[in-house]
Amino acid sequence: SDREVLDDISHRRYNPLRGSWILVSPHRTKRPWQGQKETPSKTSLPVFDSSCYLCPGNLRAVGDTNPAYPETFVFVNDYSAVKEDQQDYVQPESGDKSSLLLQAAGVRGKCYVICFSPSHNLTLADIPTEMIVPIIKTWTALYASHLPKSSPYYQVPAAELGITVPGDQYTYMQIFENKGAAMGCSNPHPHGQVWTTTGIPEEPSLEIQNMKEYKRKHGAGLLKDYVDLEITKEKRIVALNDHFAALCPWWAIWPFETMIICRREVHSLPELTEEEQIGLAKVISIVTKKYDNLFETNFPYSMGIHQAPLDGDPEDRKACHLHLHFVPPLLRSATVRKFLVGYELMAEPQRDITPEQAAERLRNLSGDEVYRGNL
Amino acid sequence: SDREVLDDISHRRYNPLRGSWILVSPHRTKRPWQGQKETPSKTSLPVFDSSCYLCPGNLRAVGDTNPAYPETFVFVNDYSAVKEDQQDYVQPESGDKSSLLLQAAGVRGKCYVICFSPSHNLTLADIPTEMIVPIIKTWTALYASHLPKSSPYYQVPAAELGITVPGDQYTYMQIFENKGAAMGCSNPHPHGQVWTTTGIPEEPSLEIQNMKEYKRKHGAGLLKDYVDLEITKEKRIVALNDHFAALCPWWAIWPFETMIICRREVHSLPELTEEEQIGLAKVISIVTKKYDNLFETNFPYSMGIHQAPLDGDPEDRKACHLHLHFVPPLLRSATVRKFLVGYELMAEPQRDITPEQAAERLRNLSGDEVYRGNL
Numbered sequence: 001s002d003r004e005v006l007d008d009i010s011h012r013r014y015n016p017l018r019g020s021w022i023l024v025s026p027h028r029t030k031r032p033w034q035g036q037k038e039t040p041s042k043t044s045l046p047v048f049d050s051s052c053y054l055c056p057g058n059l060r061a062v063g064d065t066n067p068a069y070p071e072t073f074v075f076v077n078d079y080s081a082v083k084e085d086q087q088d089y090v091q092p093e094s095g096d097k098s099s100l101l102l103q104a105a106g107v108r109g110k111c112y113v114i115c116f117s118p119s120h121n122l123t124l125a126d127i128p129t130e131m132i133v134p135i136i137k138t139w140t141a142l143y144a145s146h147l148p149k150s151s152p153y154y155q156v157p158a159a160e161l162g163i164t165v166p167g168d169q170y171t172y173m174q175i176f177e178n179k180g181a182a183m184g185c186s187n188p189h190p191h192g193q194v195w196t197t198t199g200i201p202e203e204p205s206l207e208i209q210n211m212k213e214y215k216r217k218h219g220a221g222l223l224k225d226y227v228d229l230e231i232t233k234e235k236r237i238v239a240l241n242d243h244f245a246a247l248c249p250w251w252a253i254w255p256f257e258t259m260i261i262c263r264r265e266v267h268s269l270p271e272l273t274e275e276e277q278i279g280l281a282k283v284i285s286i287v288t289k290k291y292d293n294l295f296e297t298n299f300p301y302s303m304g305i306h307q308a309p310l311d312g313d314p315e316d317r318k319a320c321h322l323h324l325h326f327v328p329p330l331l332r333s334a335t336v337r338k339f340l341v342g343y344e345l346m347a348e349p350q351r352d353i354t355p356e357q358a359a360e361r362l363r364n365l366s367g368d369e370v371y372r373g374n375l
Numbered sequence: 376s377d378r379e380v381l382d383d384i385s386h387r388r389y390n391p392l393r394g395s396w397i398l399v400s401p402h403r404t405k406r407p408w409q410g411q412k413e414t415p416s417k418t419s420l421p422v423f424d425s426s427c428y429l430c431p432g433n434l435r436a437v438g439d440t441n442p443a444y445p446e447t448f449v450f451v452n453d454y455s456a457v458k459e460d461q462q463d464y465v466q467p468e469s470g471d472k473s474s475l476l477l478q479a480a481g482v483r484g485k486c487y488v489i490c491f492s493p494s495h496n497l498t499l500a501d502i503p504t505e506m507i508v509p510i511i512k513t514w515t516a517l518y519a520s521h522l523p524k525s526s527p528y529y530q531v532p533a534a535e536l537g538i539t540v541p542g543d544q545y546t547y548m549q550i551f552e553n554k555g556a557a558m559g560c561s562n563p564h565p566h567g568q569v570w571t572t573t574g575i576p577e578e579p580s581l582e583i584q585n586m587k588e589y590k591r592k593h594g595a596g597l598l599k600d601y602v603d604l605e606i607t608k609e610k611r612i613v614a615l616n617d618h619f620a621a622l623c624p625w626w627a628i629w630p631f632e633t634m635i636i637c638r639r640e641v642h643s644l645p646e647l648t649e650e651e652q653i654g655l656a657k658v659i660s661i662v663t664k665k666y667d668n669l670f671e672t673n674f675p676y677s678m679g680i681h682q683a684p685l686d687g688d689p690e691d692r693k694a695c696h697l698h699l700h701f702v703p704p705l706l707r708s709a710t711v712r713k714f715l716v717g718y719e720l721m722a723e724p725q726r727d728i729t730p731e732q733a734a735e736r737l738r739n740l741s742g743d744e745v746y747r748g749n750l
């Protein structure tokens with residue numbers, strides 16, 4: 001079968017979602033590792049940390065005080081990468097090739113932080129499924145409140161959300177989480193971010209292009225076809241319920257990269273039924289628990305939700321299929337990560353174990369409980 | 376001027392070489408950093424380390440003994456990511472959508488390691504310019520010996536090179552260096568790598584596509600036009616001589632990313648004159664010294680050489696313009712790096728200082744001497 005040959009030889013795999021290739025060298029994990037080691041994240045944190053700017057009742061960097069929130073809590077990032085108001089940029093006229101080679105465009109937007117829980121010491125792997133549902137509802141409310149008022153999914157932001165919707169209509173909303181010091185996260189309090197901008201960023205834009213093209217050519221959704229195919233193939237599936245599938249994609253770059261894909265072709269979070277929200281919460285819970293169990297550590301990752309743009313070409317929205325990406329850096333243990341460096345940056349992403357091997361390992365781990373031995 | 380506005384506002388910049396955009400948020404370095412810190416690399420290493428598998432006379436992993444080499448030394452990587460011989464892969468026939476969604480192709484090739492110097496404790500920043508020239512000559516000889524025998528630049532590998540050229544003609548050769556633990560390098564002995572493969576990897580393939588398109592549309596070379604434009608603009612230039620320019624590209628992703636571009640439109644290393652080789656050695660020396668001086672540390676980076684493919688479409692070769700990329704992870708100090716994580720992986724690369732600010736800082740540092748205070 002293809003499994004046996006590809007387990008043994010160096011090969012490239014095609015990512016139809018990005019339209020790009022990656023290099024797989026399955027035999028390469030045999031080499032010894034004498035390089036940098038990560039510090040596994042702290043073992044025991046308090047439920048409340050008086051020095052944490054995300055804990056309820058504490059003071060934030062810019063001087064606001066957090067309320068005593070019971071579930072999730074949203075606020076505008078004190079160090080936003082994009083802002084609602086700024087000067088315009090006009091490309092200067094010049095007689096030279098600047099207009100070709102030195103192109104820039106202003107970007108406006110708004111950045112939010114979402115605390116997932118008032119408890120300082122929990123992660124998505126610890127939070128009970130019933131408490132993950134409110135996080136999904138918060139993501140949904142945030143997305144829905146930033147849609148054009150004419151959208152059937154538009155929602156007035158509930159008072160509890162505590163936000164003022166920007167006066168301008170932005171085009172895209174990226175919801176993501178950086179977890180763990182290895183992923184540039186400086187605060188273990190469970191939280192994610194939301195950056196919403198004018199214009200569609202590179203990655204979703206690439207995906208939309210490829211999904212549109214696939215639909216045009218094959219009359220079906222790329223990710224709908226893909227999730228159905230993987231469910232019949234089984235070997236890359238990590239977790240599955242009636243509504244969502246978690247899998248190590250055929251084209252995964254990071255060692256234990258996974259995707260969570262909605263089994264129904266929905267374009268964005270507000271289209272999920274209550275049952276589907278619960279289905280998603282369950283799969284998130286299982287995947288994050290399996291991750292923690294893999295190397296018996298607080299497993300670092302970056303997670304991102306890809307869904308339809310807020311605004312713009314309606315064809316773009318129709319081509320989108322709600323999914324989440326989890327990209328974790330660890331390769332061999334709690335301390336040995338995969339470096340995407342020289343060859344990867346200069347030539348092509350390269351991975352050392354096959355996605356099938358990764359999926360098998362994750363499948364065999366508990367998704368019900370986190371083993372607390374070394375945590 | 377554009378400098379003043381773009382120093383102040385969030386904006387996207389276009390990379391014409393990749394055909395992609397990046398997000399620049401100049402005000403964002405103001406946020407405090409409480410996250411992971413890097414360990415600056417060791418301060419004093421011996422000239423010879425008996426436990427180093429790259430030092431002259433020592434035993435390597437697989438059992439070979441290194442010769443007492445005086446300058447550079449090339450050997451086949453003991454843990455190569457690609458191999459000369461392996462089974463073929465044939466996509467299995469199937470009635471489903473596997474041929475669309477689960478595409479793979481075998482990759483063969485050969486991986487080399489190049490020691491830059493017999494001295495364990497030197498880096499490119501310490502090696503005198505005259506001793507960088509032999510490294511460039513080794514890269515050149517390796518590339519030239521892997522060209523088709525019909526190429527005007529083909530060279531029989533000199534006996535000192537100590538290599539057997541593969542029986543098969545490969546298409547692309549990626550020369551690169553990972554320096555420092557932060558870039559996944561596990562041995563401080565100065566060395567680089569060379570991976571040569573069937574097929575052109577993603578990054579050079581993207582660049583070639585864009586350079587071909589530019590030439591077709593504008594009748595000139597993209598990087599020739601670009602390097603000329605930057606020399607007149609001055610503000611992104613880091614180092615310059617008659618033959619090469621080092622600059623922080625308009626579209627840089629990493630904080631202190633630089634490119635070294637040949638001022639003449641040459642396609643590959645063997646086309647360089649002796650004078651140009653010296654010019655390149657000088658610029659490499661200046662850039663790496665400035666890097667070390669920036670944060671008074673042994674500055675980590677990944678470096679890669681982009682040049683014409685070894686084989687394939689002659690139009691591809693003609694579109695190529697020899698250049699080097701340096702991507703260093705550090706942002707604020709020897710211990711604080713830039714993380715390309717959640718937003719960057721899920722949406723779009725994002726940087727915190729402008730390339731003009733980076734270039735100005737690098738320009739103002741010595742490129743003649745490395746400040747040894749903290750090293």
Ligand SMILES: O=P(O)(O)O[C@H]1O[C@H](CO)[C@@H](O)[C@H](O)[C@H]1O
Nearest residue numbers: 338339340341342343344350559
């Ligand atoms: O080949 P090395 O030095 O063992 O390994 C290093 O460089 C390779 C090529 O960029 C990467 O794939 C590895 O992740 C990195 O640790």
Ligand SMILES: O=P(O)(O)O[C@H]1O[C@H](CO)[C@@H](O)[C@H](O)[C@H]1O
Nearest residue numbers: 184713714715716717718719725
């Ligand atoms: O926003 P934070 O958590 O301060 O910062 C982190 O996430 C951002 C978005 O992915 C990155 O740009 C930063 O490099 C990273 O440290």
